[in-house]
Amino acid sequence: MAEKRAARGPEAAQMRIGEPVGLLEISRAWLVDPVAGREGAGEIVVRDGVLEAVTWLAGAAAKGIGPDGVVVAPGFIDLHVHLREPGNEDAETVASGLAAAAHGGFTTVCAMANTTPPADEPGVFARIRDAAAASGSPVELLLHGAVTVGRAGERLAALGELADAGAVGFSDDGSPVKSPVILRNALLYAGMLGIPLFEHAEDPVLTAGAEANEGYVGTVLGLKGWPAAAEVTAVERAIAVLGAVLPDAPVAALHLTHVSTAGALDAVRRAKVAGLPVTCDVTPHHLALTDEWVAGARRWAWEALDGDGVARDPWADGALVAHPYATTCRVNPPLRAAEDAAAVLEALVDGTADAVATDHAPHTQVDKEAEFGLAANGISGLETALGVLLATVGAGRLPLARAVEALTTGPARVLGGRAGGRGAARGLVEGAPADLVVFDAGAGWTVTAAALASRGTNTPLLGRELPGRVLLTVAGGRLAYRDADA
Numbered sequence: 001m002a003e004k005r006a007a008r009g010p011e012a013a014q015m016r017i018g019e020p021v022g023l024l025e026i027s028r029a030w031l032v033d034p035v036a037g038r039e040g041a042g043e044i045v046v047r048d049g050v051l052e053a054v055t056w057l058a059g060a061a062a063k064g065i066g067p068d069g070v071v072v073a074p075g076f077i078d079l080h081v082h083l084r085e086p087g088n089e090d091a092e093t094v095a096s097g098l099a100a101a102a103h104g105g106f107t108t109v110c111a112m113a114n115t116t117p118p119a120d121e122p123g124v125f126a127r128i129r130d131a132a133a134a135s136g137s138p139v140e141l142l143l144h145g146a147v148t149v150g151r152a153g154e155r156l157a158a159l160g161e162l163a164d165a166g167a168v169g170f171s172d173d174g175s176p177v178k179s180p181v182i183l184r185n186a187l188l189y190a191g192m193l194g195i196p197l198f199e200h201a202e203d204p205v206l207t208a209g210a211e212a213n214e215g216y217v218g219t220v221l222g223l224k225g226w227p228a229a230a231e232v233t234a235v236e237r238a239i240a241v242l243g244a245v246l247p248d249a250p251v252a253a254l255h256l257t258h259v260s261t262a263g264a265l266d267a268v269r270r271a272k273v274a275g276l277p278v279t280c281d282v283t284p285h286h287l288a289l290t291d292e293w294v295a296g297a298r299r300w301a302w303e304a305l306d307g308d309g310v311a312r313d314p315w316a317d318g319a320l321v322a323h324p325y326a327t328t329c330r331v332n333p334p335l336r337a338a339e340d341a342a343a344v345l346e347a348l349v350d351g352t353a354d355a356v357a358t359d360h361a362p363h364t365q366v367d368k369e370a371e372f373g374l375a376a377n378g379i380s381g382l383e384t385a386l387g388v389l390l391a392t393v394g395a396g397r398l399p400l401a402r403a404v405e406a407l408t409t410g411p412a413r414v415l416g417g418r419a420g421g422r423g424a425a426r427g428l429v430e431g432a433p434a435d436l437v438v439f440d441a442g443a444g445w446t447v448t449a450a451a452l453a454s455r456g457t458n459t460p461l462l463g464r465e466l467p468g469r470v471l472l473t474v475a476g477g478r479l480a481y482r483d484a485d486a
């Protein structure tokens with residue numbers, strides 16, 4: 001078991017959230033720098049908020065230091081979170097959401113626009129930024145603007161004004177952009193502004209009344225099917241529309257968020273091969289959890305496949321260990337079959353997926369305490385993302401360096417120049433403001449409501465032990481999170 005002595009230095013114990021880090025020395029750690037493409041044993045020193053020294057160790061000095069102990073990486077970026085403020089502060093506030101981000105190792109998060117009112121004009125941005133400033137959190141909050149006025153899908157929002165106000169992306173997430181005509185115009189205008197369009201790809205006609213992934217598990221449970229085709233056709237349509245606007249808007253860019261099916265990922269793969277400016281992200285829950293969790297299974301996605309890559313039968317396997325119909329498992333897009341989850345993981349490993357994004361979607365108990373098909377969609381994910389990815393790493397399914405890339409340089413590239421220039425974009429560079437996460441890959445923690453900083457405790461991982469305890473998160477030179485024992 002790795003040591004719990006990551007934070008050293010006379011001031012480490014006195015550091016307070018939001019204050020500049022005076023002196024922090026982390027010795028005998030495993031450093032991962034995805035910008036330099038390097039990982040190995042090393043030590044860092046942070047002084048007065050600046051990453052003063054990064055020392056790579058070799059030979060005898062590096063002996064016994066591995067990626068299963070204390071790890072230092074640039075601070076993570078999440079392209080897709082819902083912070084619920086303004087409008088639904090019972091589910092989450094900007095302050096509680098940023099605290100959850102810091103606990104998860106994220107130093108930059110991009111909030112979606114589906115608040116109440118939606119972020120379809122700069123005044124809403126100002127309110128959200130005021131809340132972030134009042135929170136005292138050093139986590140950087142970046143904002144997506146809505147594509148359409150009121151996210152109603154009828155007419156374009158003032159994209160230029162939102163761009164001037166600092167929008168990093170445009171999205172009607174929560175819903176897809178309603179019509180292909182609007183999608184076309186949005187890609188055109190967003191492209192002229194040099195800002196990517198983040199599309200939640202779903203054909204709502206195919207998913208009307210849908211409750212759970214269409215397939216064996218949903219059929220046995222009697223839940224109305226949510227077909228993979230609803231995502232595949234929406235992704236293919238968006239890519240086709242993108243191709244049509246490129247001659248007029250050569251810097252147009254389409255980002256497909258929370259892609260969850262093998263067919264949609266194949267479409268993204270083909271578009272990338274064809275040289276189209278398409279990127280995508282995948283969520284931790286879609287690569288590690290499957291639809292059998294709705295039935296009460298709690299094994300990882302790769303454990304739910306047989307030797308031929310076909311989903312096992314959880315009833316025949318005796319894999320059902322929890323009550324069925326847990327609404328913590330209800331999410332949009334739904335938890336998919338094990339074959340789709342394997343395709344999501346493969347896309348992450350081979351680079352088809354540019355980033356891991358959590359789609360952090362906190363909800364109140366009231367909104368989740370309903371029949372399965374009526375409960376709110378969403379999983380609270382900021383604080384469990386690292387643990388789920390480390391479980392995947394631990395199973396030998398994902399290289400640690402790739403997991404870190406997908407949380408740092410990958411999302412930074414999607415954002416381009418709007419990424420904010422924090423650690424994830426720069427790597428572990430001496431002389432820059434410290435922006436990093438320190439976690440103990442060898443130490444586990446149990447996901448409980450009390451352990452979560454988010455107001456949303458709606459995760460099917462409650463009660464589970466995850467690897468990778470975050471010890472410290474430093475954002476822009478300031479302390480964002482510190483484990484009580486660190």
Ligand SMILES: [Zn+2]
Nearest residue numbers: 173174175200
């Ligand atoms: Zn969405």
